[in-house]
Amino acid sequence: MTPSTARRKETSRRAILTAAFELVQEVGYAKLSIEGIAARAGVGKQTIYRWWPSKGAILLEAFLILSEGAEGAPPTLPDTGDLEADLIAVLRATVEELNDPRLESPMRALAIEITHDADLAAAYAERLDGPLREAKRRRLRSAQEAGQLAGDLDLDVAMDMIWGPVLNRWLYRSGPLTTDYADRVVTTALNGLRR
Template sequence: MAESKAPDSTRRSEKSRRAIYAAALSLVGENGYAKTTIEGIAARAGVGKQTIYRWWPSKAAVLLEAFLDLGEQAAEAAEAAGGDGAYEIPDTGDLAADLKLVLRATVDELNDPTFEAPTRALAAEGIVDAKIGAEYAEKLLEPQAALYVRRLRAAQETGAVRDDIDPRTAMELLTGPIVHRWLLRTLPLTHAYADSLVDYALNGLAPRPPRH
């Protein structure tokens, strides 16, 4: 008689976790964050709500982990397509071009429904829930900020950026307006807008002396 194998609880847990991630992201996209509930996530994922509460304290915590996993899946897909899986702002020697490239990618992501709904939900929840806000900043925002800081420091080393510039503040000049326009939804978020931010940040607003 063939020996029966015990169920693999690790595999079962991973399958349930993946189903919960997918359910949370899809429900927020379909119904909005306010109408998404733990009960709804559990029903969509085919698990008991106690399973969710055993792993996460709130729907915000579920969504944050699901969103971080979404980013990891995107990185793995990029690696499978020939990338190295570790994203960095390119350093081609042309700072303006490199910054425009990454800001355009940011615009595309914020305009993508897959990312837009959970990003808005987490940004809003992070304002009222200090713990979620801190975790969102630590695990997502700060690593992204570090990419800009490293690229701008490299530009300082080559003389493309002044030595007395604080790279973190410079990063905020580039990314802050994009987030502001995206949150307000009053004007379109476009590649042309991203390009203009880079031009304004690098060239300044003061009049230039006339050329002789």
């Protein structure tokens, strides 16, 4: 592949991802179509289908690339030695991201679509959720090794206890998602998880 061909392909790919990300915010996921994405991106539908099997797959990649800037280094969580402060900072950032109007529609669409599409769920687990869970696990393991958490604590369950309530409240709109709520989740979870 010549450098100009590679550049054209990358330009088309970025245009498709940008179009999908913008359109899902404008029209919602139910009305998002491959035809609409192709028209907005200035490419043919066949170009899109050559690279992605579904609009959900496009949206996942768009979310990964455009919301974070680029795929690259694995995610990390702060490790200042103060577990509670670190978790509060992370959950507050999570609340801000979930409440960001630019990201809310794509994230809600992905949350719904992965329940229906096993391949998309696997891609989501591998490319987004898996690396995030590993970063969370590393931070909790560090606290465990420092004696801040019980040595026999199941870290996977602990992650679900800390992040689950925030995601659940956001997904089901079961109450206001605020930084105060995030702070209370951390305090409540750690009161039950400490030695």
